[in-house]
Amino acid sequence: xxxxxxxxxxxxxxxxxxxxxxxxxxxxxxxxxxxxxxxxxxxxxxxxxxxxxxxxxxxxxxxxxxxxxxxxxxxxxxxxxxxxxxxxxxxxxxxxxxxxxxxxxxxxxxxxxxxxxxxxxxxxxxxxxxxxxxxxxxxxxxxxxxxxxxxxxxxxxxxxxxxxxxxxxxxxxxxxxxxxxxxxxxxxxxxxxxxxxxxx
Amino acid sequence: xxxxxxxxxxxxxxxxxxxxxxxxxxxxxxxxxxxxxxxxxxxxxxxxxxxxxxxxxxxxxxxxxxxxxxxxxxxxxxxxxxxxxxxxxxxxxxxxxxxxxxxxxxxxxxxxxxxxxxxxxxxxxxxxxxxxxxxxxxxxxxxxxxxxxxxxxxxxxxxxxxxxxxxxxxxxxxxxxxxxxxxxxxxxxxxxxxxxxxxxxxxxxx
Numbered sequence: 112x113x114x115x116x117x118x119x120x121x122x123x124x125x126x127x128x129x130x131x132x133x134x135x136x137x138x139x140x141x142x143x144x145x146x147x148x149x150x151x152x153x154x155x156x157x158x159x160x161x162x163x164x165x166x167x168x169x170x171x172x173x174x175x176x177x178x179x180x181x182x183x184x185x186x187x188x189x190x191x192x193x194x195x196x197x198x199x200x201x202x203x204x205x206x207x208x209x210x211x212x213x214x215x216x217x218x219x220x221x222x223x224x225x226x227x228x229x230x231x232x233x234x235x236x237x238x239x240x241x242x243x244x245x246x247x248x249x250x251x252x253x254x255x256x257x258x259x260x261x262x263x264x265x266x267x268x269x270x271x272x273x274x275x276x277x278x279x280x281x282x283x284x285x286x287x288x289x290x291x292x293x294x295x296x297x298x299x300x301x302x303x304x305x306x307x308x309x310x311x
Numbered sequence: 312x313x314x315x316x317x318x319x320x321x322x323x324x325x326x327x328x329x330x331x332x333x334x335x336x337x338x339x340x341x342x343x344x345x346x347x348x349x350x351x352x353x354x355x356x357x358x359x360x361x362x363x364x365x366x367x368x369x370x371x372x373x374x375x376x377x378x379x380x381x382x383x384x385x386x387x388x389x390x391x392x393x394x395x396x397x398x399x400x401x402x403x404x405x406x407x408x409x410x411x412x413x414x415x416x417x418x419x420x421x422x423x424x425x426x427x428x429x430x431x432x433x434x435x436x437x438x439x440x441x442x443x444x445x446x447x448x449x450x451x452x453x454x455x456x457x458x459x460x461x462x463x464x465x466x467x468x469x470x471x472x473x474x475x476x477x478x479x480x481x482x483x484x485x486x487x488x489x490x491x492x493x494x495x496x497x498x499x500x501x502x503x504x505x506x507x508x509x510x511x512x513x514x515x516x517x
């Protein structure tokens with residue numbers, strides 16, 4: 112048997128790498144999901160495995176700490192909040208445009224356990240490209256104050272954190288995409304995406 | 312000389328824009344309320360659903376007045392319809408006047424009237440067309456409660472209770488506050504918070 116040549120070894124390695132990559136990308140793959148990455152891009156019906164991870168006040172603080180070193184935009188919303196639902200696609204577009212620039216986008220739903228069906232349906236329809244969480248029901252006031260003691264709890268509310276963890280800006284209520292982008296650029300220092308088309 | 316004026320003007324304009332924008336980003340789009348706990352509410356103007364002018368102090372009660380910022384289309388506010396109606400029923404016999412204020416530009420008076428009737432709210436609801444009273448009190452979402460004593464001193468501000476779902480209530484903050492005010496005692500937790508729908512304010516310049 113002839114000794115394995117470098118060329119053949121290279122072909123073999125490349126083929127193996129390609130096969131592994133294709134297997135990983137295939138829907139219904141067996142690779143374990145990270146507990147907090149509950150976004151689903153597959154066409155599979157929504158179920159408990161895809162639900163946003165539930166977090167409490169200290170969980171929220173941990174998530175922010177985990178992303179220290181990168182600018183973070185956190186959008187608080189709920190299926191019962193119509194302006195929240197209306198701006199969610201815009202948040203998704205901003206995530207697409209600015210994630211390559213280093214922005215971390217997170218959404219936290221305030222829906223309680225009885226709203227899982229509409230929540231799942233909404234997420235399946237909107238296909239977020241960012242991580243979604245759900246606030247653990249109860250202790251609302253403690254949660255609100257731990258996010259920002261100056262926040263009334265009104266939604267929609269988006270909080271902008273600089274890379275050093277500092278709260279740089281917040282937008283509570285309904286605002287245009289331009290206002291969001293100004294916050295990303297002027298408060299978080301992100302540069303404008305190369306090809307930007309405003310859809311709002 | 313003219314060149315310097317133009318430069319100065321541009322710099323000044325830039326500063327104004329920057330400061331204004333910074334203020335916008337630093338705050339919720341809600342003017343800070345002018346009435347804090349312990350402060351008195353002035354006799355501000357409101358409108359009936361028939362469009363007639365009225366004033367806040369027309370709704371004075373022997374024990375005090377409860378003002379509830381409410382909405383017709385906010386599911387959170389609607390989750391509290393029956394609880395607000397019950398509070399109005401339970402406390403009107405105890406010297407409190409209960410009024411609702413609808414501050415949403417998106418919800419016309421006719422809709423507010425129909426909603427109040429359909430949901431048997433049982434208390435007067437007024438309109439705050441330019442958000443003046445919402446701005447004055449610093450209201451930002453619905454439902455949001457402001458409890459005044461008979462001298463129009465603000466004694467409690469915030470949530471009705473701690474759960475949108477009535478099955479999970481653990482503290483009935485507003486009722487506790489009303490009991491305290493009626494008894495002439497201090498309110499244990501005068502400022503509380505809850506999630507709710509933002510008030511749909513009139514846009515600047517309109």
